[in-house]
Amino acid sequence: MIKIWKDLFSDNIGDFEGYTIGKMLKYIKEPDIISFAPGMPSPDTFPKEMIRKASDAILRENLEGVFQYTSIPGEDSLIESVIDFLKTDDINIKKENILITNSGQHGIDITGRLFLNPGDSVLIDRPTFSGAIVAFQMERPQFIGINIEDDGSNIDGFREKIKELKKGDNPLPKFIYVVPDFQNPAGITMKLQKREILLDLSYKYNIPIVEDSPYRALRYCGDSIPSIFSLDQKRDGMNVIGLYTFSKIFAPGVRLGFNIGHPRVVEKMINIKEANVLNSPKWNQDLCTFFLKNTNLKEYFRKNQDYYRKKLEITITSLDKYLGKFDNVSWTKPEGGFFLWITLPKKINTMEFFYKAVEEERVAFVPGEVFYGENPEKNHLRLNFSYPKEEELKEGIKRLGNCLKKHL
Amino acid sequence: MIKIWKDLFSDNIGDFEGYTIGKMLKYIKEPDIISFAPGMPSPDTFPKEMIRKASDAILRENLEGVFQYTSIPGEDSLIESVIDFLKTDDINIKKENILITNSGQHGIDITGRLFLNPGDSVLIDRPTFSGAIVAFQMERPQFIGINIEDDGSNIDGFREKIKELKKGDNPLPKFIYVVPDFQNPAGITMKLQKREILLDLSYKYNIPIVEDSPYRALRYCGDSIPSIFSLDQKRDGMNVIGLYTFSKIFAPGVRLGFNIGHPRVVEKMINIKEANVLNSPKWNQDLCTFFLKNTNLKEYFRKNQDYYRKKLEITITSLDKYLGKFDNVSWTKPEGGFFLWITLPKKINTMEFFYKAVEEERVAFVPGEVFYGENPEKNHLRLNFSYPKEEELKEGIKRLGNCLKKHL
Numbered sequence: 001m002i003k004i005w006k007d008l009f010s011d012n013i014g015d016f017e018g019y020t021i022g023k024m025l026k027y028i029k030e031p032d033i034i035s036f037a038p039g040m041p042s043p044d045t046f047p048k049e050m051i052r053k054a055s056d057a058i059l060r061e062n063l064e065g066v067f068q069y070t071s072i073p074g075e076d077s078l079i080e081s082v083i084d085f086l087k088t089d090d091i092n093i094k095k096e097n098i099l100i101t102n103s104g105q106h107g108i109d110i111t112g113r114l115f116l117n118p119g120d121s122v123l124i125d126r127p128t129f130s131g132a133i134v135a136f137q138m139e140r141p142q143f144i145g146i147n148i149e150d151d152g153s154n155i156d157g158f159r160e161k162i163k164e165l166k167k168g169d170n171p172l173p174k175f176i177y178v179v180p181d182f183q184n185p186a187g188i189t190m191k192l193q194k195r196e197i198l199l200d201l202s203y204k205y206n207i208p209i210v211e212d213s214p215y216r217a218l219r220y221c222g223d224s225i226p227s228i229f230s231l232d233q234k235r236d237g238m239n240v241i242g243l244y245t246f247s248k249i250f251a252p253g254v255r256l257g258f259n260i261g262h263p264r265v266v267e268k269m270i271n272i273k274e275a276n277v278l279n280s281p282k283w284n285q286d287l288c289t290f291f292l293k294n295t296n297l298k299e300y301f302r303k304n305q306d307y308y309r310k311k312l313e314i315t316i317t318s319l320d321k322y323l324g325k326f327d328n329v330s331w332t333k334p335e336g337g338f339f340l341w342i343t344l345p346k347k348i349n350t351m352e353f354f355y356k357a358v359e360e361e362r363v364a365f366v367p368g369e370v371f372y373g374e375n376p377e378k379n380h381l382r383l384n385f386s387y388p389k390e391e392e393l394k395e396g397i398k399r400l401g402n403c404l405k406k407h408l
Numbered sequence: 409m410i411k412i413w414k415d416l417f418s419d420n421i422g423d424f425e426g427y428t429i430g431k432m433l434k435y436i437k438e439p440d441i442i443s444f445a446p447g448m449p450s451p452d453t454f455p456k457e458m459i460r461k462a463s464d465a466i467l468r469e470n471l472e473g474v475f476q477y478t479s480i481p482g483e484d485s486l487i488e489s490v491i492d493f494l495k496t497d498d499i500n501i502k503k504e505n506i507l508i509t510n511s512g513q514h515g516i517d518i519t520g521r522l523f524l525n526p527g528d529s530v531l532i533d534r535p536t537f538s539g540a541i542v543a544f545q546m547e548r549p550q551f552i553g554i555n556i557e558d559d560g561s562n563i564d565g566f567r568e569k570i571k572e573l574k575k576g577d578n579p580l581p582k583f584i585y586v587v588p589d590f591q592n593p594a595g596i597t598m599k600l601q602k603r604e605i606l607l608d609l610s611y612k613y614n615i616p617i618v619e620d621s622p623y624r625a626l627r628y629c630g631d632s633i634p635s636i637f638s639l640d641q642k643r644d645g646m647n648v649i650g651l652y653t654f655s656k657i658f659a660p661g662v663r664l665g666f667n668i669g670h671p672r673v674v675e676k677m678i679n680i681k682e683a684n685v686l687n688s689p690k691w692n693q694d695l696c697t698f699f700l701k702n703t704n705l706k707e708y709f710r711k712n713q714d715y716y717r718k719k720l721e722i723t724i725t726s727l728d729k730y731l732g733k734f735d736n737v738s739w740t741k742p743e744g745g746f747f748l749w750i751t752l753p754k755k756i757n758t759m760e761f762f763y764k765a766v767e768e769e770r771v772a773f774v775p776g777e778v779f780y781g782e783n784p785e786k787n788h789l790r791l792n793f794s795y796p797k798e799e800e801l802k803e804g805i806k807r808l809g810n811c812l813k814k815h816l
Binding site: 002003005006008009010011012013016017018019038040043046048051052055059060064065066067068069070072094102103105106108113114115116117120126131134135137138139161175206208210226235236238239243247252253254255262263270272274275276277278279281282283326371404 | 409410414415416417418420421424425426427446448451454456459460463467468471474475476477478480510511513514517521525526539542543545546547564565580583611615616635643644645646647654659660661662663671672673677678679680681682685686687688689690691692739747808
């Protein structure tokens with residue numbers, strides 16, 4: 001009988017332990033805990049009546065088709081709806097530029113699988129989305145992280161790194177991964193000028209940009225900045241791979257998203273998808289099609305923006321009130337998305353602080369260290385404001401303040 | 409602008425072209441073609457009223473929960489239902505032994521990812537399931553194939569190969585992949601004695617067995633043979649990883665399946681799943697739970713067995729009638745599943761014959777060569793009998809006979 005399974009596991013997976021956040025979520029299920037940890041949309045935003053109506057129609061009209069094997073790249077009707085949807089954001093693509101994925105996470109993993117050999121480098125922000133880090137980790141790359149700035153990725157830092165690698169005759173990064181709008185976890189948005197300079201860099205060194213855009217439609221104040229993908233299209237290029245999900249603009253439970261990019265990239269991604277999961281479920285796709293086609297999206301997004309803006313304002317007000325008095329405690333001021341990033345004094349390790357906060361004050365968050373590809377900073381935490389109810393936001397931040405007071 | 413994307417792709421994926429069958433299916437969409445190509449269940453078997461009823465209940469009771477992020481290993485309710493379902497097949501497992509996957513294909517890919525480094529070897533049948541070959545190919549293993557026999561995998565051949573590798577101080581295969589019941593593509597079932605000897609081999613050399621069981625519940629004649637997983641449990645072992653799908657026993661459109669095995673294996677598979685797709689969609693899972701819990705499964709399977717048995721009988725009768733007269737043309741006699749395997753005279757290349765059959769006679773199948781991991785034989789074809797209507801089975805096999813007559 002096999003006793004030591006680990007000896008049989010692949011080099012990529014043998015030491016891979018997956019997603020830290022997922023494991024922590026189990027720990028904070030008790031109902032008296034106020035949790036700022038998961039990145040969940042509020043179910044208040046789910047278009048419930050539309051979903052029931054759509055499902056009825058889908059199961060009435062074509063049940064046999066819905067439950068059969070279907071097209072691997074995605075349903076034509078959904079692909080067309082996504083193409084129309086992206087036009088409203090100044091992105092103009094064709095069918096050959098798009099792959100329907102089984103979620104944003106899936107789109108990220110397919111991207112990592114397409115490009116990364118063990119030891120290849122990837123340029124990322126410090127901090128950046130932990131889901132991208134774990135997906136890429138399955139290919140064992142080397143992460144090169146540069147501290148993010150208040151106006152987005154440190155592009156000068158990216159350039160210096162690339163020059164340094166080139167000078168040392170090292171292979172250049174396989175791609176640059178960024179979340180330019182309301183970044184997870186920092187809530188920071190990349191300014192227009194930086195997006196253009198990042199494209200210059202990509203063109204100069206032939207390094208693709210992976211633009212992860214889960215929150216782009218969720219802007220609560222300030223003016224929208226063109227996506228890097230759309231800026232690239234103005235140059236007639238296609239150096240950008242765009243990753244999108246229905247999780248934040250519709251509902252996570254549909255488990256669908258889409259990747260867009262150069263036809264050669266999409267073609268290879270389809271190859272990976274077919275050997276990985278074959279096709280995406282058609283009921284779920286038809287639901288997204290119905291959502292995109294039968295919703296006044298402008299009004300829908302405005303309503304959700306209003307809903308989340310209020311939560312963001314309560315969060316900021318509560319932070320001022322309960323955390324404003326502490327020295328060396330600061331937070332980012334997002335213009336959209338689901339998160340903000342709190343920096344505590346250097347002496348506080350937020351992983352240890354997490355367990356104290358949960359046990360003593362019944363409040364939870366995600367320790368910042370999981371958002372680093374290498375050499376994690378320990379004194380930050382990610383706070384989600386989309387899911388907790390308004391009263392929970394106030395009370396939870398008060399508890400956070402109490403806990404800080406005790407341990408500072 | 410990036411011109412040569414291929415230079416950036418990973419070694420695993422750069423030359424990977426995916427699933428040949430998928431690409432051929434596009435070619436045979438015209439309605440006058442009778443296709444024996446895809447491995448689809450007949451929609452006549454879908455429990456349509458149950459699906460509508462179940463969906464209504466799911467969306468009425470807990471829509472907010474259904475559309476939120478959910479548990480990565482799978483819904484507890486589905487896991488419990490699967491545990492009960494497997495008990496009826498003499499398999500007794502706990503929650504720690506099971507992972508809900510996004511399809512049989514997904515279960516296979518997760519298995520390949522868990523075990524395979526580039527260059528690792530995998531023992532397989534010749535022929536074997538092409539979907540497994542393409543999934544494993546993404547890790548660039550070396551396939552060692554042994555010709556399958558009328559009573560299942562050639563276990564003596566497997567043993568000789570392992571001994572040969574051991575003698576040459578080569579690494580042993582990472583696992584042995586088999587489809588013991590009504591194998592795809594050959595329709596062959598492994599006899600009991602071979603299952604036991606395969607287990608002996610697995611125990612002697614510490615090589616896991618990957619038992620892919622999509623068709624196990626679809627036996628149309630003869631007596632059921634215990635699964636290798638259940639035989640292993642009688643030895644108190646857990647060397648077998650069982651792969652299952654809802655596609656053939658319920659409907660492909662739910663895109664769900666499950667992997668079972670040793671807790672350490674399942675734990676690692678959960679890690680892979682969370683970084684690959686996070687969770688499976690809950691509506692789809694709840695539908696499968698409803699199906700397992702609210703169906704008289706014995707009666708349901710008996711009905712579907714009756715339905716497919718008739719198609720199998722018509723297929724065999726038609727083959728006797730239209731192909732029986734040709735020398736060196738033979739076919740397997742499956743006791744279940746969806747496929748049988750036709751061997752033509754050596755001089756016929758079934759890939760070339762495919763295009764002739766489609767163009768001249770409007771009949772399609774899958775050329776046998778896609779079912780080999782290495783050194784493909786060219787004179788076989790796979791014939792699916794589950795999907796075509798009864799009249800199409802007769803007419804399609806007649807057309808196949810006409811085409812053979814012309815080209816022999």
